[in-house]
Amino acid sequence: xxxxxxxxxxxxxxxxxxxxxxxxxxxxxxxxxxxxxxxxxxxxxxxxxxxxxxxxxxxxxxxxxxxxxxxxxxxxxxxxxxxxxxxxxxxxxxxxxxxxxxxxxxxxxxxxxxxxxxxxxxxxxxxxxxxxxxxxxxxxx
Numbered sequence: 001x002x003x004x005x006x007x008x009x010x011x012x013x014x015x016x017x018x019x020x021x022x023x024x025x026x027x028x029x030x031x032x033x034x035x036x037x038x039x040x041x042x043x044x045x046x047x048x049x050x051x052x053x054x055x056x057x058x059x060x061x062x063x064x065x066x067x068x069x070x071x072x073x074x075x076x077x078x079x080x081x082x083x084x085x086x087x088x089x090x091x092x093x094x095x096x097x098x099x100x101x102x103x104x105x106x107x108x109x110x111x112x113x114x115x116x117x118x119x120x121x122x123x124x125x126x127x128x129x130x131x132x133x134x135x136x137x138x139x140x141x
């Protein structure tokens with residue numbers, strides 16, 4: 001848990017996976033739809049797994065930028081993080097997530113890229129939230 005909350009936001013969902021979600025400040029609104037693979041209609045809306053993937057990938061780039069100066073490795077302007085998020089039943093019951101991050105750092109040598117990714121994984125809030133809850137596979141591509 002954070003020792004001091006620096007930013008807080010709120011979002012409200014209605015209708016579950018086939019509803020809508022929006023932030024209370026009105027800056028973000030999304031229609032939700034359940035994928036066919038999960039028994040839904042697969043409509044034009046987004047789903048929580050897509051939103052999680054977008055949030056994690058953006059946050060991970062931010063984490064790399066935050067630590068880059070401390071380890072002397074500059075994050076390339078064209079760096080990308082692709083988050084692959086899967087959902088499925090767990091043997092213990094309920095559902096669980098499967099997460100993999102593919103990090104592209106054009107122009108960095110492999111050792112610097114791996115150091116940057118490993119350091120960012122220790123400070124990224126999404127990585128910290130998932131640590132010891134699911135195995136996030138990270139690959140430098």
